[in-house]
Amino acid sequence: QVQLQESGPGLVKPSQTLSLTCTVSGGSISSGSYYWSWIRQPAGKGLEWIGRIYTSGSTNYNPSLKSRVTISVDTSKNQFSLKLSSVTAADTAVYYCARVVGATVYMDVWGKGTTVTVSS
């Protein structure tokens, strides 16, 4: 059974770059026709999709974040990563990674999430 685990710093200074990694276990990140995605959720608010990547490197990003986001994949480590540049307090949130299924695009496996706080 595939499991996802987010990791990375819990505290990032304003204007710096937020970096998170999602490690996939219980299966190969390259197996099946899956995309891999990042989603975030500020405290007390709804879900916001950040973007997704295929193992070929093909990506799609939320237009509202596109200028600051880079998602990459390392198939040798069975991981994919998120970089969000020029962060502000508004980027404080719980960040989730998830597996994306199918042409209709839904997330069937989620990590537990990791809290990132942007503060000096």
Add this chain to the structure above:
Amino acid sequence: SYVLTQPPSVSVAPGQTARITCGGNNIGSKSVHWYQQKPGQAPVLVVYDDSDRPSGIPERFSGSNSGNTATLTISRVEAGDEADYYCQVWDSSSDHFVVFGGGTKLTVL
């Protein structure tokens, strides 16, 4: 960009039926997915492709989608169903991206 509209809250007594709506322009032409999120936990997929259920999700959870409204229906509601519910679609128009509804808090009275 595409907008999904959900009621902020729905309340229902145990044993009754809860219906959570998700409105969007011609949403019936899209595939709608639903997630359940309990406090402090990651979302869980409960319905995909309008009306399909992942393994392990009770038959009490069902979905429909037509016109401008998709609906998640929870029959014989239990206390453990109290959670936030989010609808989601894939916007394949100009910018290809995932859109979530604002979420609905289901309260079991």
